[in-house]
Amino acid sequence: MLPGFSFRETMRGSYWRLDAPTDERAIEVTLEARADDVATFARDKTLRLRGTLDAEGLAARRDVEGTLVFRLLEERRLPYRLRFRGDDGRAYELSGQKEWLGFAPVASLTTLPVSLYDDAGAEIGRATLRFDLRSDAGAWLKSFRVHLFG
Numbered sequence: 605m606l607p608g609f610s611f612r613e614t615m616r617g618s619y620w621r622l623d624a625p626t627d628e629r630a631i632e633v634t635l636e637a638r639a640d641d642v643a644t645f646a647r648d649k650t651l652r653l654r655g656t657l658d659a660e661g662l663a664a665r666r667d668v669e670g671t672l673v674f675r676l677l678e679e680r681r682l683p684y685r686l687r688f689r690g691d692d693g694r695a696y697e698l699s700g701q702k703e704w705l706g707f708a709p710v711a712s713l714t715t716l717p718v719s720l721y722d723d724a725g726a727e728i729g730r731a732t733l734r735f736d737l738r739s740d741a742g743a744w745l746k747s748f749r750v751h752l753f754g
Contacts, residue, residue, distance in 0.1 A: 610638040614740060615716055619731030629660035631731050637672050649674040663690045667706035680704035695723040
């Protein structure tokens with residue numbers, strides 16, 4: 605088995621429910637992205653995500669887990685998919701992708717538009733999450749780790 609790697613990322617922004625589109629609410633997600641084996645990552649290009657989500661009125665400091673697929677070279681996108689339980693005990697999903705735009709490279713890799721889905725698969729909200737490059741880049745770079753044994 606080859607070594608793996610991990611890094612941490614925090615994104616913040618606002619979301620709104622489709623049934624109340626003028627009521628913007630705060631949302632923050634902090635994630636650890638991890639590949640247990642570089643060879644496996646090279647083949648499937650998928651990072652496992654774990655962390656916490658805080659979405660005002662929906663989920664207060666709830667655990668999340670999911671995937672980040674590294675399709676930047678082939679498809680110019682980074683799809684995120686996260687699952688979590690809301691404060692009401694129901695299952696939810698947050699799904700979206702960063703899309704590489706050559707005319708706006710920094711914005712395209714620091715902005716994550718997402719949709720929120722309920723346990724029936726119905727879209728219930730939308731959000732825009734941002735990685736704050738100015739204040740969080742140092743912590744992000746320092747968070748990179750090599751793992752020798754998964």
